[in-house]
Amino acid sequence: MLEELGDHASVAKSLHQLGTLHHTRGEHDEALQRYEQSLRIKEGVSDRAGIASTLGQLGILHADRGEYGEALSKYEEALLIFEEFADRTGIAGTLHQLGMLHLSLGKYSEALYRNEQSLRMFEELGNRVGIAKSLHQLGTLYLLREEYSEALQRYVQSLQIGEEIGDREQVALSLHQLGRVHQARSEYGEALQRYEQSLRIDEELGNLERVANSLGQIGKLFTETGRYQEAFTPLLNALATFRQRKIPDAEIVAETLRTLRARWGEQAFDAAWRDATGEDLPEWMKDEENERNL
Secondary structure (H helix, E strand, O other): OOOOOOOHHHHHHHHHHHHHHHHHOOOHHHHHHHHHHHHHHHHHOOOHHHHHHHHHHHHHHHHHOOOHHHHHHHHHHHHHHHHHOOOHHHHHHHHHHHHHHHHHOOOHHHHHHHHHHHHHHHHHHOOHHHHHHHHHHHHHHHHHOOOHHHHHHHHHHHHHHHHHHOOHHHHHHHHHHHHHHHHHOOOHHHHHHHHHHHHHHHHHHOOHHHHHHHHHHHHHHHHHOOOHHHHHHHHHHHHHHHHHOOOOHHHHHHHHHHHHHHHHOHHHHHHHHHHHHOOOOOHHHHOHHHHHHO
8 A cells, every 4th residue: 555655665664563573573584585675675665774774684684694794794884874973872882783693703803993982872862772782792702712800890790780671681691691600700699690590581581592591601601510410401401492492502412412412321321211202312412413404
């Protein structure tokens, strides 16, 4: 109907929203199609602000698909347009996405530069949600660089803001990452406490993927500390969620399960597997070459 009326702006907006819906559902091909349709209409009517918005979403989509070159191109195009209009919110958000992308590529210096730019701009705008996300991202950067004190500081700051503004998802994310920092520093009691706090919030929010992430880390922590029997169930539950949702983290959990079997002992592990699943141990658990077929 909108197309018949010639309401191009509304058609483009609807297509963009459909793209976002498909993206949220993990339907990436459908999302890409809708975003590109929206972009073409916006280009046809010279809607520069709308073009920048859709380019930004395309960048996020390509990054999620591991298409980092395409993502970088879209972000840079969006950034130029936002700068033309002095849209500081758009600029800050795009800088944040560029920081995340460079972090994924292992380009830590560029990631640090972009994230610090976005943080300063969010602070100038008084955008506390953006500040928390930028601090969280900086924490992840420092964690990957094994600069644990710096990582801890950023995550604590992000956590505090999340609590102040009532952003429970941000709180859960920061708690989980604080757990990772403490685990990396062999502070296992503190790490477990943070994982369990994060787990409870994500269970209340119904975020099954995040629940699986926490269960996987708890299982890994128990494996590292010799609490083998306690490690088994969290890891098995994490694996089931990741496999059901076709999330690549299933391979990470599978590797931890294999480590657990080697440390706990094949007999004890295999018996626990049969008790929990009613099945014999699958071949991918026995043969490292078959792990990718899980």
